[in-house]
Amino acid sequence: MSGLTPPPLKNDCFALPPGVDWTPVDDALDRLRASLDCRVASNVRPLAGAEGFILAEDAIARRSNPPAANSAVDGYGFAALSTGDGPQTLPLAEGRAAAGAAFPGTVPEGHALRILTGAILPQGVDTVVLEEDVTTDGKDIAFQGPIKAGANTRKAGEDVAAGDVALAAGKRLGPAELALLSAVGASEVTVFDRLRVGVLSTGDEIVESGASTDPGRTYDANRPMLLSLLRDWRFEAVDLRHVRDDRAALATRLDEAATRADVILTSGGASAGDEDHVSALLGETGSRADWRIALKPGRPLALGVWQGRPVFALPGNPVASLVCTMIFARPALGLMAGEGWKRPQGFIVPAAFEKRKKPGRREYLRARIDADGHAEVFRSEGSGRISGLAWADGLVEIGDGPTHIRPGDPVRYIPYASFR
Numbered sequence: 089m090s091g092l093t094p095p096p097l098k099n100d101c102f103a104l105p106p107g108v109d110w111t112p113v114d115d116a117l118d119r120l121r122a123s124l125d126c127r128v129a130s131n132v133r134p135l136a137g138a139e140g141f142i143l144a145e146d147a148i149a150r151r152s153n154p155p156a157a158n159s160a161v162d163g164y165g166f167a168a169l170s171t172g173d174g175p176q177t178l179p180l181a182e183g184r185a186a187a188g189a190a191f192p193g194t195v196p197e198g199h200a201l202r203i204l205t206g207a208i209l210p211q212g213v214d215t216v217v218l219e220e221d222v223t224t225d226g227k228d229i230a231f232q233g234p235i236k237a238g239a240n241t242r243k244a245g246e247d248v249a250a251g252d253v254a255l256a257a258g259k260r261l262g263p264a265e266l267a268l269l270s271a272v273g274a275s276e277v278t279v280f281d282r283l284r285v286g287v288l289s290t291g292d293e294i295v296e297s298g299a300s301t302d303p304g305r306t307y308d309a310n311r312p313m314l315l316s317l318l319r320d321w322r323f324e325a326v327d328l329r330h331v332r333d334d335r336a337a338l339a340t341r342l343d344e345a346a347t348r349a350d351v352i353l354t355s356g357g358a359s360a361g362d363e364d365h366v367s368a369l370l371g372e373t374g375s376r377a378d379w380r381i382a383l384k385p386g387r388p389l390a391l392g393v394w395q396g397r398p399v400f401a402l403p404g405n406p407v408a409s410l411v412c413t414m415i416f417a418r419p420a421l422g423l424m425a426g427e428g429w430k431r432p433q434g435f436i437v438p439a440a441f442e443k444r445k446k447p448g449r450r451e452y453l454r455a456r457i458d459a460d461g462h463a464e465v466f467r468s469e470g471s472g473r474i475s476g477l478a479w480a481d482g483l484v485e486i487g488d489g490p491t492h493i494r495p496g497d498p499v500r501y502i503p504y505a506s507f508r
């Protein structure tokens with residue numbers, strides 16, 4: 089007999105060991121935010137080649153939108169002063185005003201002119217009546233007054249005035265931004281270079297999908313997932329491949345990674361087990377954050393710096409890997425890429441589920457919105473259940489305190505798209 093006494097059974101790898109200080113997710117995020125800064129240079133690019141890039145300087149409107157007062161409708165233009173209440177009859181002036189074909193003269197007071205949508209308002213016109221509200225014989229028009237002065241017109245610069253900041257630094261250029269900058273003639277923009285984010289898989293058991301029939305081998309799911317996620321988030325995803333559980337080989341690969349990427353995501357080996365080399369190596373640099381994050385899934389997340397490059401050592405379990413990337417890496421990558429730190433947009437919706445949770449940790453559940461607009465959650469919380477990631481469209485965030493959620497209770501649902 090050895091005389092060993094077993095500890096009380098916890099059977100919960102998220103139980104809080106006595107004496108350990110757990111760092112709440114928000115505290116960890118605050119500390120992460122405070123320790124990072126923008127990591128990329130900026131360059132001038134033609135607008136046409138700037139899609140997906142982040143503005144490094146405010147984009148200034150070179151001209152107003154619209155550049156001149158114009159008609160918002162097809163109809164007839166006149167000076168509001170010459171009309172009043174009740175039935176109105178105005179003689180038609182010769183000619184017409186169309187978009188791109190301005191009327192050259194002045195419309196005499198008391199007259200109306202045929203005008204089309206987008207046409208610059210000619211001299212003598214400040215108001216337009218909709219053609220549907222008019223009867224005409226080709227010589228005169230008749231309509232019911234009063235028509236409010238300025239009706240159916242768009243003022244010069246009513247959207248954006250020349251010289252204004254059309255878009256502020258930090259904005260990522262998507263379809264709407266390209267439309268706006270095109271409209272105000274910002275044909276060149278100063279944007280940040282794309283942040284290069286490296287993705288490295290670790291673990292002796294990990295092989296490329298399909299590369300082995302040995303059930304002792306695990307197909308690499310994290311690397312394709314993370315590379316795709318990063319591309320979707322419009323960062324430059326750098327494939328750092330896979331490395332075995334060999335500390336020297338891992339160190340060499342991280343050295344290489346530091347030359348190819350501005351920031352590194354590794355998966356596997358993040359916790360403190362015998363083979364958790366990423367965590368151990370970061371520990372040797374003295375840069376590893378000495379916290380245990382009160383988070384499920386993803387508690388083993390380790391953060392450190394290798395050759396000046398921030399390293400997110402993600403847990404190997406794919407669900408934990410994804411949650412840590414969305415909750416921790418995403419705002420940090422935004423900050424390093426120049427768009428600033430953003431909290432993902434969540435929506436308060438009724439729960440379609442029941443869930444009890446102990447206090448002291450934040451949880452993220454795979455979720456989607458059902459036909460009634462309620463958030464339903466995946467049937468299992470197992471953090472190796474990759475099918476649940478594909479089943480879901482987002483995450484439900486469950487706060488740090490003790491919780492008993494019942495169907496119909498409000499919960500915060502964060503669509504995957506909110507992390508974009």
Ligand SMILES: Nc1nc2c(c(=O)[nH]1)N[C@H]1C(S)=C(S)[C@@H](COP(=O)(O)OP(=O)(O)OC[C@H]3O[C@@H](n4cnc5c(N)ncnc54)[C@H](O)[C@@H]3O)O[C@H]1N2
Nearest residue numbers: 101289306308309310356357358359364388403404405408
């Ligand atoms: N005794 C305890 N064991 C574990 C605890 C604990 O608190 N006490 N925590 C568990 C939790 S939670 C997680 S998450 C994992 C984290 O472990 P590591 O980050 O060190 O990851 P590994 O052990 O290397 O891998 C975990 C799991 O994920 C698989 N994996 C790894 N990489 C990939 C990949 N690229 N694609 C697909 N699957 C991958 C790996 O084979 C393991 O099955 O630790 C728990 N254990």
Ligand code: MOO
Nearest residue numbers: 385386387408471
């Ligand atoms: O946090 Mo480990 O984070 O399942 O699944």
